[in-house]
Amino acid sequence: MPGRDAAVLTVSVAAQLSGMHPQTVRQYDRLGLVRARRTRGGGRRYSLDDVDRLLEIQRLSQREGINLAGIAQIIELQDENARLREQVDSLSRQLAAAREAAERQRLLDERVFAARADGTVLVMTRDELRSRPTSEETELADEEAEWFERQSEAKSAIVVWRPR
8 A cells, every 4th residue: 555655646636635726736836835746647646745735835824824935935944854853863873873883892892812721712801801910919808819719710811812
């Protein structure tokens, strides 16, 4: 089933749905207030979105007393606003994707791989590596000793990483 933006309505049907005379619809098309799509034979075709626009033009003209030049400006600004909102949404999605990619890359860059003598590979962060006690330290705080025991497999590891 075609969507609301499918141009399938003739001038007479669009005029009937909007409560206007077909000549009025044609005039609005010539003024650019509504843009009909053309068939191969040159006939005008309107969509349900175009009918909604015709109804809005009628409301602005009859109820609000706005002339056609003012209506044209309002419609132009509404269209520009819609385009800008779409652009903002697109840019927001692109920014979110870029931030996610940057965070993934940061996490990858922070990883350090350590290999034990038996070939087991350990993954740790640079902070974990920096906070690891050195063999020169003779007295370890209780907290550090517990940490060192938990990380004992890294004790005899050879650490290799890509320099920045």
